Amino acid sequence: MSRHRRLDWPALAWQSVFLGLPLAFIVAVSLAARGPYGGVEWRLSLAAYGRLFDPLYFEVFARSLALAALNTVVCAVLAYPLAYWIARAPKRRQGPLILLVLIPFWTNVLVRLYAWMFILGRSGPLNALLSALGLTGEPVDLLFTRGAVIVGLVYEHLPFMVLPLYATLEKLDWALVDAAQDLYATPAQAFRRVTLPLSRPGLTAGSILVFVWTLGDFVTPDILGGSKLVMAGNLIHQQYLVLRDWPFGSALSLALMAVVAGGLALSRRQEARA
Amino acid sequence: MPSPAPSVELKGVLKRFGQTTAVDRVDLTIGDGEFFALLGPSGCGKTTLLRMIAGFEFPDEGEVLVEGRDVARVPPNERPVNMVFQHYALFPHMTVKDNVAFGLRMKRLSEDQVQERAAEGLRTVRLDALAGRYPHQLSGGQQQRVALARALVNEPEVLLLDEPLAALDERLRQDMRVELKALQAKVGISFVFVTHDQEEALALADRIAVMRGGRIEQIGTPQEVYENPASRFVADFVGVSNLLVGKVAEVEPLLVSAPGTARRAVIDVPELGRMTAYLAEGVRPGEETTLCLRPERIHIASDGVENELENRVPGLVESTVFLGGEVRYRVRTAGGRALEVHEQSSPLRGVRRPGERVLVQWRDEDARPVRP
Numbered sequence: 213m214s215r216h217r218r219l220d221w222p223a224l225a226w227q228s229v230f231l232g233l234p235l236a237f238i239v240a241v242s243l244a245a246r247g248p249y250g251g252v253e254w255r256l257s258l259a260a261y262g263r264l265f266d267p268l269y270f271e272v273f274a275r276s277l278a279l280a281a282l283n284t285v286v287c288a289v290l291a292y293p294l295a296y297w298i299a300r301a302p303k304r305r306q307g308p309l310i311l312l313v314l315i316p317f318w319t320n321v322l323v324r325l326y327a328w329m330f331i332l333g334r335s336g337p338l339n340a341l342l343s344a345l346g347l348t349g350e351p352v353d354l355l356f357t358r359g360a361v362i363v364g365l366v367y368e369h370l371p372f373m374v375l376p377l378y379a380t381l382e383k384l385d386w387a388l389v390d391a392a393q394d395l396y397a398t399p400a401q402a403f404r405r406v407t408l409p410l411s412r413p414g415l416t417a418g419s420i421l422v423f424v425w426t427l428g429d430f431v432t433p434d435i436l437g438g439s440k441l442v443m444a445g446n447l448i449h450q451q452y453l454v455l456r457d458w459p460f461g462s463a464l465s466l467a468l469m470a471v472v473a474g475g476l477a478l479s480r481r482q483e484a485r486a
Numbered sequence: 487m488p489s490p491a492p493s494v495e496l497k498g499v500l501k502r503f504g505q506t507t508a509v510d511r512v513d514l515t516i517g518d519g520e521f522f523a524l525l526g527p528s529g530c531g532k533t534t535l536l537r538m539i540a541g542f543e544f545p546d547e548g549e550v551l552v553e554g555r556d557v558a559r560v561p562p563n564e565r566p567v568n569m570v571f572q573h574y575a576l577f578p579h580m581t582v583k584d585n586v587a588f589g590l591r592m593k594r595l596s597e598d599q600v601q602e603r604a605a606e607g608l609r610t611v612r613l614d615a616l617a618g619r620y621p622h623q624l625s626g627g628q629q630q631r632v633a634l635a636r637a638l639v640n641e642p643e644v645l646l647l648d649e650p651l652a653a654l655d656e657r658l659r660q661d662m663r664v665e666l667k668a669l670q671a672k673v674g675i676s677f678v679f680v681t682h683d684q685e686e687a688l689a690l691a692d693r694i695a696v697m698r699g700g701r702i703e704q705i706g707t708p709q710e711v712y713e714n715p716a717s718r719f720v721a722d723f724v725g726v727s728n729l730l731v732g733k734v735a736e737v738e739p740l741l742v743s744a745p746g747t748a749r750r751a752v753i754d755v756p757e758l759g760r761m762t763a764y765l766a767e768g769v770r771p772g773e774e775t776t777l778c779l780r781p782e783r784i785h786i787a788s789d790g791v792e793n794e795l796e797n798r799v800p801g802l803v804e805s806t807v808f809l810g811g812e813v814r815y816r817v818r819t820a821g822g823r824a825l826e827v828h829e830q831s832s833p834l835r836g837v838r839r840p841g842e843r844v845l846v847q848w849r850d851e852d853a854r855p856v857r858p
Contacts, residue, residue, distance in 0.1 A: 390542055391575040393562045395589035395640065405588075409579050 242462035250456030295377035356438030380414030491554030499548035526697035607639035
């Protein structure tokens with residue numbers, strides 16, 4: 213017991229320095245007032261929180277949550293077969309395959325998004341392909357649409373779903389699937405009754421990662437959505453860096469955190485009940 | 487009416503994995519209600535053979551018949567066999583009861599029937615009190631019994647068991663052997679099990695197939711396999727044996743009352759000297775022969791004592807291991823050959839100490855010729 217306590221200390225120290233302090237700062241700033249030329253005036257004010265109830269921001273939050281949920285579902289559907297296939301590949305090939313999933317991380321996200329701008333652009337390869345196939349006469353506007361943002365979000369977050377899914381599937385005892393089939397389950401039934409429930413931890417972890425990171429993303433909607441699609445991340449980014457309203461930016465951040473934490477707590481409770 | 491077809495029949499079954507041939511044209515017939523062991527070292531093809539009967543592997547050549555029906559290409563969920571997996575493969579996210587009910591539910595029995603038969607299955611293995619537990623809350627022996635119940639509630643024609651006792655500790659293994667044997671007698675279906683443990687095969691099986699390199703070396707009852715090993719490999723793998731390789735010096739005329747058509751021969755064994763044994767008819771002087779001499783067939787006497795057994799070799803006790811009911815000696819003969827000798831322990835005889843001079847002796851019929 214006491215030994216465990218002692219082992220807790222480094223983790224606690226780490227959390228305090230890298231999570232606790234910045235968070236405390238944001239809470240403090242959110243309760244302060246905005247200075248006339250940006251910056252923070254250190255006097256207690258709840259003005260920032262008052263502005264949260266503007267229906268305009270509700271709409272942005274709702275849109276962000278819906279988009280994050282959509283991205284999570286699309287990532288899960290695309291990542292599952294890939295993670296499954298890698299986990300069932302021969303052991304010595306799994307490492308290289310996972311490396312391929314990780315390679316995009318070697319390049320800056322901006323560079324990768326600009327590549328997508330090129331791909332989706334009016335004179336890009338996708339439009340060229342479409343017209344070569346005779347599907348379209350005129351080049352289609354693919355870029356700066358909601359669809360482009362979704363493609364970008366999925367592309368960016370897919371590895372975060374693949375990795376935890378692979379981690380659970382890789383540890384799965386495949387004899388359990390054999391056992392299910394031995395007990396008259398068809399391959400589809402064996403998947404639904406055994407593989408899927410046992411890979412739920414990976415699915416949950418991946419979903420949380422993708423969902424939370426999508427909510428905070430502001431680069432993708434900016435670049436691929438042409439700044440037309442404002443998401444929670446964009447809103448916060450604007451308050452801090454464009455409008456220099458730190459107290460309101462902080463209040464928005466905390467509100468977003470509260471929504472995410474509430475959602476997680478809810479899904480936890482449901483998980484425990486199931 | 488008893489079914490005329492054997493439970494399982496394999497005809498010329500061959501299975502390759504890449505370059506290696508895991509199972510090499512095996513023919514095998516397992517009778518109705520038989521307790522059958524596939525015995526061999528790892529990589530001998532015994533597990534692949536079992537998985538082909540279960541349907542997890544399809545043979546590249548040959549037929550797999552269960553109750554007379556060729557199922558070589560039938561997937562596992564459509565075969566009338568069930569399996570107990572090596573580490574039981576119990577579903578960790580289901581209770582004991584749901585594990586046992588799984589097969590019944592997949593067969594779309596009514597929920598009343600599912601409940602009834604699952605409960606009955608759990609009673610058979612005396613686990614009804616633990617129906618609501620999860621597998622990780624059970625001991626190894628209990629998990630094993632859940633795995634048995636989960637397979638048996640489906641009333642399969644054949645029960646397959648992959649190293650059923652390997653994951654248990656020694657004491658439990660002894661108990662489970664008795665329990666398995668009783669269970670098999672009670673349900674009356676064929677049990678086919680894979681093991682690398684020769685003692686387990688001898689203790690449980692009605693018949694044993696000893697496998698090596700994808701082929702069957704010998705099939706027989708435990709007594710046949712132990713007393714009359716077909717080959718040097720079987721003699722070595724099943725039980726402990728002294729393998730004596732020598733040259734036939736003389737073959738006696740067929741006058742003595744030899745068993746069957748065997749001929750008594752004099753054999754020169756390097757480091758041991760001259761010995762006599764019964765060899766197959768047609769053996770000629772000058773041929774090489776391999777003999778299997780079981781350690782418990784060798785008698786040990788103090789040097790200089792009069793004896794009646796045909797083969798007598800003086801030697802020196804090199805090591806002594808007292809195991810309670812049995813004493814195991816290693817005796818070095820005058821010529822330099824080491825022999826394993828196992829003797830029932832007895833307070834009258836006492837235990838011989840290393841360094842003691844002894845005379846080891848055995849009967850002609852106890853050294854059995856085997857295929858090299």
